[in-house]
Amino acid sequence: QVQLVESGGxxxxxxxxxxxxxxxxxxxxxxxxxxxxxxxxxxxxxxEFVAAISWGDGSxxxxxxxxxxxxxxxxxxxxxxxxxxxxxxxxxxxxxxxAARNDMVMTRRGAWYAYWGQGTQVTVAS
Numbered sequence: 001q002v003q004l005v006e007s008g009g010x011x012x013x014x015x016x017x018x019x020x021x022x023x024x025x026x027x028x029x030x031x032x033x034x035x036x037x038x039x040x041x042x043x044x045x046x047x048e049f050v051a052a053i054s055w056g057d058g059s060x061x062x063x064x065x066x067x068x069x070x071x072x073x074x075x076x077x078x079x080x081x082x083x084x085x086x087x088x089x090x091x092x093x094x095x096x097x098x099a100a101r102n103d104m105v106m107t108r109r110g111a112w113y114a115y116w117g118q119g120t121q122v123t124v125a126s
Contacts, residue, residue, distance in 0.1 A: 002026035002115045004098045009120030012088055016124070020083040022098030022117055029115070031079040035106040037113060038072060038083045040094035040122075050096070051083060052106035061106055066092075088124045095119040 008020040020038070024031045037052035051072040052061045060072050071084040081098060099113035107113075 002029040002100070004100060004115055004117035006096065006098050006117045006120040009096060009122045011123045011125060014088060014090055014124055014126050016088050017084070017086045018088065018122060020085065020096055020098075020120060020122075022081045022083075024079045024081075024100060024115075029100070031100070032076045033104055035101040035104055036072075036074060036081040037099045037101070037106065037108075037110075038081075038096060039099060039110055040092075040096045041119075042091075042094040045094075047097070047110060049108040049110065052108065053081065054106040055104040059106060061108065063108075085122070088122075090124045090126045092122060093124050094122060096122050 003025045006022050035054045038050040039047050040050050041047040049063050053072045069087045074081045097119045098117040100115040102114045
């Protein structure tokens, strides 16, 4: 059984910052060989890609809407991936999900991620 547990969400004023964490566990899961991603879903909207990071060279990818404001990083020793979110905007309000692949290479395609967390709510007040 693989578990991804997100934390760090909350209510913040526009322009503020939050850091999300996602801790991975499971006997059959090799965090250090897995690409990780963050996705979000706002009310009434489809889930969308936010950021991803590969294992190995640590390559990253970001949605245009968050580029320059969000930073994804990983700490393999702690089986944890982070999403640092700065200069938050009301349109960033959503449930944020962590996802993991059974592959080292990152992707924007949600369907290619094998494991998902339960999500953490981020609300940005104007």
